[in-house]
Structures are given as structure tokens and as C-alpha cells.
Amino acid sequence: MQRMSKRSHITGGEACEVEIVDDIAVGQALSEMPAPGVRKAVVDIHDALADETRLRIVLALSGRELCVCDLANICGITSSGVSHQLRLLRDRDLVTYRRDGKRAVYSLSDDHVRVMLSIAIEHAEERAR
Amino acid sequence: MQRMSKRSHITGGEACEVEIVDDIAVGQALSEMPAPGVRKAVVDIHDALADETRLRIVLALSGRELCVCDLANICGITSSGVSHQLRLLRDRDLVTYRRDGKRAVYSLSDDHVRVMLSIAIEHAEERAR
DNA sequence: TGAACGTTTGCTCATACGTTGCATCGTACA
């Protein structure tokens, strides 16, 4: 998961013991930089997918909805474990669920994740060659 | 970053103290699951972007190429720090560089990252509303 | 109403892990 960096990442471009080479480029980069809140959210999304178990969960949910115990079987861990990971995915708005009797059926929140994953997989396979 | 999970994530669907509800769905999910190697690579990609500093670097490189010291200024850290992070990004094939005299100029390896980021940002902004 | 089931959640614990800084080395330029 993400770790707090001690450095205060101030948004403005303050001096930093190193000379700037390309003022224009640096200026552009800084002005195009998304707001801290957005960056945080983006980090959190990637963080959520940077774990084998959670990746499995999300990949499994890419094609269908599944209940917690089936996800547990797919991932090879206890349902408690799955539930913990699902909460994290829920908190980051990557998955949703509906109740079906005593069962909770999970699915992806929207297509963003699906697309991101397919690009990542494409990248991985392309580089593997 | 990713941490090794003690569990042995065996690919096949072995028994796991929980009953399977939807055999067909579980079977499909397992058969569609990418190979372990690919999953690892995908985890690594997301892991690389799950850090504020590296995200900044990649976002900055989204629009232009930049040398190490300019990146240091943008991120507000030492060039040594940037260099460390750049090595990680290089190892995961997310960035490349060319030499320009005594300077190393970095850029994104391909469009995959750019697209992934824009989707993640879109997702984040959409959910923020 | 009670019991079984499925799921969630709170805790705790040990530890691996990532980030950062410093110092050094290699290379390029002038």
C-alpha cells in the first residue's frame, strides 16, 4: 500500500538545490499536474490493484458477478480474507455489491477498471515478447 | 510496494473450506485468469504507479520529455531520489531515456501508461463528484 | 424463536518492504 513520504510535496515549484534546465517544460508540467486530491485518488486506485489477491478478485469480476465464497475459492483464501480485500476495493469505488438473500454478490463498479486492466495486460504481454 | 503473500496462490481450483455456489462462473473465472507471470507483471505496473512521487514523474512525462534534474524540481526531491524511482520505472518498462550530452532525457515507453492514467484520473474525478 | 449460514469487522502481531539519504563511481564535456 502507499506509504507516506516524509517530504512535503508542495505543489508550487519551489527551489530544490538543482538548476532547472528547461523552464518552459517544467512550467508546463507543473501547470498540467492534476490536483493533489486527484493524485491521491489515482495512487489509491493503483495501490488497490498492486496486490495479487485483489488483482485476482478484480480479474474474476471482469466477466461476471460473484459471491464472496466463490471469490474465496478462486483466490484460495478464506472468505474473511476476501471480505477484507473487498472492503478496500469498495472504499476505492472499484467494486459494488448487491444482496441476494444471505449472500453478497459483487461486481465491478464500472468499465474503467476493466479497461485499465486490459491495457496493463496488453502492456505486460507485449513487453514479455 | 507489493509484499509477498504467504499463501500459495495455486492456480488450479483446489478445495478451500468454502462451498462453491456457482460452479460454472467459478470455472469460467479460473479459465479466463491470465497466467501467473502476466499477473505478476500487471501487479508490478500498478505497484509502480502506486506512489505519489512516481506518479508525479509519470504525469510530468505524459506531455513531454524531461531530464533528471527537471524532474527533481517538479517532484521537489533530490536528483538521486528521482534516479532511484526512475530505475524502478525503467525496470517495469514504463519509461525510457536517451542521452543528450551529459544529460539523461526521460520519456514514457509507450502510450499504455498515458491511457491508463487518463482513465484512472477520469475515474477519480467522476467519483469525487 | 432459535439455529445455521454467509459475510463483515475489529484486533493483534510480526515482519517484510519501500523510501530516503549519503557517498561513491563513471561518463561527458570544456
Place this chain on the structure above:
DNA sequence: TGTACGATGCAACGTATGAGCAAACGTTCA
């Protein structure tokens, strides 16, 4: 040859993280 830039090795620190247990919760069914 001396100065800039960047890469890299190494060490240290704090701490985020995943596992596992047990208990709480909500739902269904007898």
C-alpha cells in the same frame, strides 16, 4: 584535468500490510 550529471550501492528507519481469529450481524428456514 576539473566540473557537472546521473547511476548505483548500502544502510536505516518507520510503518504499512496481510494473516488469522473470534465475535457481531443480517437473513433464511424449521
